[in-house]
Amino acid sequence: MLGSGFIARFYAAAIQGLRKKDTIVSVYSRREESAKKFAQDYHVAHYTTSMEEAVNQPEADIVCIALHNNLHEAAVMACVKATKAVITTKPLGRNASEALRMMQAVEEAGIFNGYLEDLCYTPKFLKALESVQSGALGRILWAKSRETHPGPHSEWFWDLEQAGGGAMLDLGCHCVEIARSYIGKDVKPIEVMCWADTQVKPILAEDHAIALIKYENGAIGQFEVSWTFRGGLDLRDEVMGTEGTIWINNFLRTGFEMFTTGKGGDYIAEKAESNSGWLFPMGDELNDLGYNHMFADMFDCMEKGKPPRETFYDGYVVNAILDAAYRSSKSKCWETVTLPVWRGKEEIKKHTAFTDYNEEYYLIKEEITHYGDTKLILKDKKTGKIIEKIKELNHKLKE
Numbered sequence: 001m002l003g004s005g006f007i008a009r010f011y012a013a014a015i016q017g018l019r020k021k022d023t024i025v026s027v028y029s030r031r032e033e034s035a036k037k038f039a040q041d042y043h044v045a046h047y048t049t050s051m052e053e054a055v056n057q058p059e060a061d062i063v064c065i066a067l068h069n070n071l072h073e074a075a076v077m078a079c080v081k082a083t084k085a086v087i088t089t090k091p092l093g094r095n096a097s098e099a100l101r102m103m104q105a106v107e108e109a110g111i112f113n114g115y116l117e118d119l120c121y122t123p124k125f126l127k128a129l130e131s132v133q134s135g136a137l138g139r140i141l142w143a144k145s146r147e148t149h150p151g152p153h154s155e156w157f158w159d160l161e162q163a164g165g166g167a168m169l170d171l172g173c174h175c176v177e178i179a180r181s182y183i184g185k186d187v188k189p190i191e192v193m194c195w196a197d198t199q200v201k202p203i204l205a206e207d208h209a210i211a212l213i214k215y216e217n218g219a220i221g222q223f224e225v226s227w228t229f230r231g232g233l234d235l236r237d238e239v240m241g242t243e244g245t246i247w248i249n250n251f252l253r254t255g256f257e258m259f260t261t262g263k264g265g266d267y268i269a270e271k272a273e274s275n276s277g278w279l280f281p282m283g284d285e286l287n288d289l290g291y292n293h294m295f296a297d298m299f300d301c302m303e304k305g306k307p308p309r310e311t312f313y314d315g316y317v318v319n320a321i322l323d324a325a326y327r328s329s330k331s332k333c334w335e336t337v338t339l340p341v342w343r344g345k346e347e348i349k350k351h352t353a354f355t356d357y358n359e360e361y362y363l364i365k366e367e368i369t370h371y372g373d374t375k376l377i378l379k380d381k382k383t384g385k386i387i388e389k390i391k392e393l394n395h396k397l398k399e
Helices: 006-015 032-041 051-055 069-082 096-109 123-133 167-183 291-304 312-331
Strands: 026-028 046-048 062-065 085-089 113-116 140-148 189-197 208-215 220-226 234-241 244-249 258-260 277-279 361-368 374-380 386-391
Touching (some): 006 032, 006 062, 006 291, 026 051, 046 051, 062 291, 069 085, 069 096, 096 113, 096 312, 113 291, 113 312, 123 167, 123 234, 123 244, 140 167, 167 189, 167 208, 167 220, 189 312, 208 312
Parallel strands (some): 026 046, 062 085, 085 113, 140 220
Antiparallel strands (some): 140 234, 208 220, 234 244, 258 277
């Protein structure tokens, strides 16, 4: 384990808890006291302040990177040098250039690589994605993901140089990959329009952002992110298709609500702002936030010699989309997503099919009114005129 902080501890609990056969054999931290405390808490036999020493532990089969964003590339290159399998926390890089270098390095070295995008492994997401891929929603038109909270836990997130960005890079990486998965990861993202600003926090990076992402098939991805939201951690997704809609609330209002005066209350849930009043605890954070399914996928795939659901390539595409978003937030224009390496479909034509009602009309809408009639909104194929008709019981039409 490279890192001993907040996310490393989430990872450790999942790694050593789910499959019951995985063990952390070494932990690296820049501060010896942090490494030692982590080792004590998770029964790790070896701790060190040398990244290379941790990576090169002979007992280690795979390296998990849980470090600051600016340290990811150095850690990945240490794994490449040692020819060690590697999995890393999100975002892959501070920008697409870093991400591309890391992706190319691990692929050239032929080592297993996984992108730890936990929110693409939540039980609700996996079930929703299964429904989407089975065609339950028809053709996907729009996918939106929202992550907002009062801000990250550690000081480095707030430093632009170390983090590489603000709320958009920290949270938007989740949202982009969620929407991209629903739309289809083989569908090319084309361009991005983004608004971002620093509204509340005295920092150089953005603390709030909203963006639209156009995909080659005509679908739209959307994200909303904020470090200024009050009320805890808000994780919501929406997917709309020609045949249906999905709404997901991953954290707030999930069916577990509790009131307390605060007596005996301590940790309630990640980024909860209070331990009194009406609260919304999680039944099982490690599972509900995707950590268990994520590490099970990573380790099972490594053992079977196949790529996991999320790889460095996915992290690279996410970084490229976010780079375009940052450019757009400055230019106030649509900005092209630059992808020198693209492995999906090429030149998908935008879907423009209309629904035929009969030889004469296209169907725009059919509905049953409150007074019992079935009303049709139709478009004449020849003239383009839009009309209303009532469908009688014998299916004849009348004005």
